[in-house]
Every structure is written in structure tokens, then in C-alpha cells.
Amino acid sequence: MIGAKISPPTPPTGLLAREKFSDQLHETEPVGLLLVHAPSGYGKTTTMAERIAALQADAAWYRLDAQDNNVAQFAAYLAQALDRCRPGICQSTLDALASTGFDSIQNFLTELLAELPLDSAPLYLVLDDYHLISNQEIHQAVRFLLRHLPPYVTLVLLTRTLPPIGTAQLRMQGRMLELNARDLAFSADEAQIYFEQRLRYEVSRESIERAVRRVEGWVSALQLLASSAPTSIDFNNFVEQLQEGSQHLFDYFDELLRSSLTPEQRTFLLRTSILDRFNAFMVMRVTDDSDGQALLSSLLNLGLFVIPLDSSGLWFRYHPLFATYLRHLLSCSTHEQVLHLHQRASDAWLELEQYEDAARHAVIAGDAGRITHILLDQGRAFFTQGQFTMLQRCLDALDRSIVANEPILTLLRAWVAQSQYKFDEVEAWLAAAEAKLEENLSADDLRTMHSEFSAVRAQVAMNYGDSSRALALANEALDHEARYLPTSKVAAASVMGEALFVQGHLKDALVRMQETEQMARAHGAHQNVLWALCQQSEISVAQGFLQKAYNIQDRAFQYVEDYQLYQLPILEFLHRIRSQIMWEWHLLDNAETCALKGIEILEAQGERWYVQSYISLAKVAQSRGRQSLSADYVQKIQKMLACGDYHLDWLANAHTTMLAYWEAVRDTESVQRWLTIAPAYTVETATNHFQQCNARNWARAYISLRQLEKAQPILEGLQTVAERFGLQTDLNRNHIALAQLHWQKEDREQAQYHLARALRLASTTGAVGSFLRMGKVLIVILKALINEQRIEGMELQRAERLIQLAKQQRDFSKSIRITLDEAIIQDIINRPDVPELIRTSPLTRREWQILSLIHAGLSNDQIAEQLKVAGTTVKTHIRSLYQKQNITKRSEAIELARDLLSKIQGE
């Protein structure tokens, strides 16, 4: 007897408790069988051992190996395992085994079951690695055992394959509980705890989610990641490289397959690895074998990384890391063989009318004829579904002359280039087709083609910021029937809406976008429907109606659900604008979740598009006071902006976040540098949110640099335009910036006026985030407003809530940055826990100011300069201050100020 075979496994380092599985073990209705089936390394053994121990239940543990197919050995170990767990529970059976033995396993089990008490405390009989059993006699024995086990015993089978023990019947009878790979996979929350326990560095939630996504929660891969990444950079690189594969994982899979595969099975695996998903038909067609079902069953029996797609049991896919490994092996085959496989796959998908899959394989096979055929037939549908990446791959594989010959292909090509901001290319594609088709098409067809081309040109003009030209071109497109791409008119209507929006005609723009939505719905053009809804939401935000925008977004989410559009890239836009509202309402967890969702959607599109999601994550990190994380995101954003060409809307948004970060860490150098590369602004034309935002960024930069005289005219100019066009959210943000500016100018009156106005606007916008960005100074101005009774009702309530939140907000900078303003001093004096001396020997206004400046770290000369008084005067005040408060040193003064301020501003 090998003792280790009947001992519970030793827990690994960094063991993660998996409480969610307690329910399965604690079922009130006893079930005979708990079947845990998943590929290797999913944590079957560890999870069960951990949970049973955590529940302090008894477990008879039997770890099988291939030799246990011997019936006598199986019987002996089984009885020993039970005895080890509950000594004496089957003594007579053991005695019989030792003396005479049993002539059949049936007799052995009968003896054993007869000896077990009828009632007792719960007991788990765990058979680990049950997939190693191939002896039918033992399977029969397990069936028998299951039929006659006393109710307190649960048989737990840990296995990589489904055992032939009548599981279908047990499932139907409700006598079995199952856990599979999907259940065992670590969630992002679990992975976060696991990594926190195991790593010595911090990993962002985004990186963790990406890692979990790439390995689909497979714990062995997460473990490999933890043990082979000594720094967070290595961690991210490792995750990034997973798509190409990792040698460690390849070795792991090599070992796994080496012993268990026949040459036919190996060939079968390699050939089917090109498929993203498969059923019996697909494997049959791709492997060119007539019995697909038998092939599929033999594949499933191998217990490899084959994941069922749904509960139908018909469709499957390989785990992505396993697929990468198999494709790596396949790449050693000849190029022709691989191309041939893809051609077969493309044909098979066409037969199943799965055109996207057919197109994908045709592209890999480089089969231009097949691609053209699919595009002419299905290109419109791909387009209305927003499948731009796929369209691009298809079109990239076609010769320029093929594209120029077909107006529809040219239109698709141009729209794809436009969606990637390659505006020069758009014009080149359109011009090439015009030159080529001038003679070939009828006058009528030519007119139609030109008008449809105008729709694309209108969108390009829009993106270049030329809204007048965009309007003219969109009008042209709307005047004619669309024949090549039926959604051309929808696109034109949408451009009109956008043009009106950026020109500041919010009401008209909204109407246009509502019409666009209706047109798009009539065409089943999902991409356009979602775009129109997102634009309506943006317009509502500009109007200051954030709740309305939120409701519109809900309609868009509903649409996504109705049509199951979870993979559309445009969904990122929806999540992004939801994240922005969540941040503004200070619902930081939601804001973060939405941004992470955006990243998940964009994974297939490339990093260039992550900027907006990173902006949201940076904002959240800053609001939570997580400085190093904010720094990371700001750095990432800067890097991306440096390599790409982005629309002003994105740039301005990114710059606001960068400036807020630099202001928080007092990095004036970066602000200075930003001013040298910042996009130009004109206040008079700031008729939309991004031009307002860009110009406000200039003002913010000047405020950071204490160049208030430059900031003020910008903000005042912006207010005039925002008033005229009803840009309520911008008005709100401009008032906040103005309050900050006037506070720095020591113009309390104006600062209070602007903050009061901002509070009033916040009644409709619900803004919180924009206020909190002011930092601790917000508390001072709000207190002044409250003390002087300048606000009441809703605004008063909002102010109190904001003070609460601002107090809780963790500030990056080490020093406490609110000043000892009158309102604050009053507050301090009124507090019961104020030091006695403050009350008995009150300070003058000047002395308070000086105390505040000493605390801010200024020297006497700097204080004199700031207060515009002589150095000797400062010294006199300091002497008097020290005397009153019984202080002898500067450090004591700083300590006193810190103590007083901390009472007011929180941590």
C-alpha cells in the first residue's frame, strides 16, 4: 500500500479559498455523485481538497493511476481509503481482503456496503484522476456503488473525461451534481485575490481581467504566470505573448499529448485546430473523413481542452491556448496543406451559411475569387453589422483593380478606411473607382454611385472638422436613391446630425439623430442604430440632461441584447459614454467596470482604440487617490497619443485627464510642455463639447501655472458661447474652473458666485466628478457658501454631500492643500475638539494666513512676497503667532496647522 495514494493532497502555496463551491458540497438533498470533470490543471483536485477541509468534513481520498485498473488492487485501496478516513468503518471487509480475498468485485462491494453503518456524519469518497480507469468491471462496480451507497456518503469523481457510469441517467434523475471547466475557471475576482497573495508587485485590474480572459480562467496557466513574471511589466508581456503561445505551455501540452494520442488522433487534432468552433459536420468536412460523429466522440474521450459551446452538446471549440499550441504544430505542415484545409473550411461554412467564418478562412487561404464572391454577396450585411475589421481583412486581400471595378467594393473599402481615420485613402479609393467606371456605367448608375460616394465624403469632411462641407455632401447623398449600399442614406442622415451637433444646433441635431435611428432600424443596420443612439446620448449630455442620456444608453443596451450584438466594436463607444456618466455621478466602480468592458470589446481591434478606455480608468484611479495607477494610465495615454492621429474629441478628453493628473502632483513642467503641443483653440467657434473642452484645457493649464490673466478671458469667452448654444454641461464645468480661478486670485466673491452657479446647473446634470476634481479647495469654497447662507434647498444639500465626498477623497499630494480661509477658520473655532489656545488667544486674519503659508512650506521671504508685505512684518506676525500658541519652532507651527486642517478636510 502506498500511503500517499489514500491521503488528501497537500495544499499548494497561495491556496485560494473557493467558497462558491460550498453549496455543491452542502446540498441539503443528498446526491449520490458529485462529478467534477475538466481538462488537466483546472483545479479539480485542489478545489475539492480545499473545500472539504474548509467544511471540516471527512473525506476518504483515493488517487488512482493506471495500475488501479487491476480489480483486486482497486478494491484494496478503496477499503483502505475508507478505513484511513474513519478507522474501523469496514474492518471485516479489510480482514476478508487480507485473508481470503473476494472472487469478484461485486462480492467485495456487497460486503463493504453491508458493513457501512446506515446513518452517520457526511463522508466524501473521492476518486481522483478517474479518467485513468478503463476497465469496464470497475465502471460497473462504481455504478453498483452509486446505487447502494448510504445517503451520508457522496461519491466524488475527479476526472478529465465523462466516465461511462450512466451519468446521463443520473443527471436526468437529479442524482448527480456536476462541475465542469467553466465552473472551475477562476473568475477575475478570484484571480485578483490569488495574485495579491502571490505577487510582490501590484497588477492593475485591467491586466488581471485580460489575463483571465486570455487563459479563460485556467488556473494552471495563471499559476505559471504568477511564477514566471517577476515584475508587472513581465506580467503584462507574458499575457500579451499568450496569443502567440508560450514555450512553457507548449511543453506542458507536449507532455500531455505524448503518451495519449494515436497518429490518427494527432492528425485529426491538427487539422481541426484551424476551426474557431466545430460540430460533427465541420470536423468531417475539414478532415475529409466520413464519420464526423465518431471522430468527435473520440476527441471528447481524450479529455483534452475541448469546450462545449452550449448545452446542446453539438458545438465545441478548443481552449484558445490549446488551439494556439495545435496551430503551432500545424505550421510545420506544408503551406499547401494548410491552405487546402482553410479552403475546405471556407466551403463548409458557406454550406452552413456562416459567411463570416467562410470569409475568414478564405482570407487565410488568400483566395481572392472566393473573397470577392462572398463580399459581393454578403459585404452589405457585414457592413450593416459593423464588421469593419473583417471587411478590412477581406478587402486587403483583393487587388486594387478588383475593388475599383465594383462600386459596392469601393464603397466598403472607403467606409472601412474612413472608420480607421485613413482619410487620404478614402479619397484615393473613390477617385480610382470614378476614373475606372466613368465609361462603363450608365448615366443613372453613375449618378447613384456619385451620390453614395458623397455620403462617405461627407463623413470624412465631418472628421476633418469641416461641418459645412459635410452638410452639403450629406444633402447630395440624401437626394438620390441608394442602390449599391442601401445604408448610404442612413449614413448621410447621420452625418447631418453630427454636423448640426458640432455647430451647436443641439435640438435639430437630436431630431436628425432620432430620424437616423428610425431609418437604420428599418434597414436592420445595427451599427447605424447604435451609433445614432450613442449620438443622441452625447447630445443630451451636452444639453445637461445626463439622466436622459443614461436612459438612451439603456435603450441601446436593450437593442444589443435583442439582437445579441455583444461582439460589435461600436459597443465600446456605448460602454465608454456610460463610463463617463458613471464617473460624473461618482459611481466609480461602475465607471471602471464599463471601461474594462470597453477594453474587452476592443481586444480584437488593436491598442490604438484603447485610449478612451484608459482615460476612463485614469479618471477613476485619480478619483480613488491611486497615484501610481493614475501615473501608469497617463503614461500609456501619452504614448498612444504620440503614435496616433486622433480626433480633437479624443485628444481634448485625454488632455483634460492628463492636466488633472499633473495638477494633482504639481508637475508644472509637464503642463508647460503640453502648452507647446496643445491643439489650437478659438473661443468663438467653441460650439460643441470637444472645442469647449480643448479651450478649457488651455485655461486649466494656465491656472495650474498661476497665469490667471491668460485663463480668465478663455473661460469667460467659453461661457458666452456655451450660454448661446445651451451647452449646459460645459457651462457647469466652466463655472467650476472659474470658481477655481477666482479663488486663486483671492476673489472670494467671484469664486463663490461661480461655484453657486455650478451647483445650480448640477441640479440637472447631477455632476459630482467635475466638482471633486477641484481637490480639497472645493471644501473651503463650499463651506464659505454655506456659512454665508448663499445657497439653500437642493444646492445646499448637494454642497453638503460634495463636502462629505471631498473629505473622503484621497489626495495625491502630501501636503494638505486647503488654505485657512475665513469660512474654514470659523469652522475650526466652532469645533468642540479645537485646542484650547486657539479659542482663548485668537489669531488675527493675517496670523491665520501666515500659519497657512508656513504650513504650505513657504519661507519667510516667499510669504512676504505673496502677501506683498515687508520681511520684517512677516517676522513680527510670526512672533505674535508663536507667543499666542505657545510655539517655539516652525515645525510646531506646521504640526498645529496640519492638526487643525485635518479636522476639516478628512484624510
Ligand SMILES: Nc1ncnc2c1ncn2[C@@H]1O[C@H](COP(=O)(O)OP(=O)(O)OP(=O)(O)O)[C@@H](O)[C@H]1O
Ligand atoms: N484554489 C487554488 N489555489 C491555488 N492554486 C490552485 C488552486 N486550484 C488549483 N491550483 C493550482 O493549479 C494547479 C492545478 O490544480 P490541480 O492539480 O488541482 O488540477 P486538476 O484539475 O486536478 O489537474 P489534473 O487533471 O492534471 O489532475 C496546481 O498546481 C494547483 O496548485
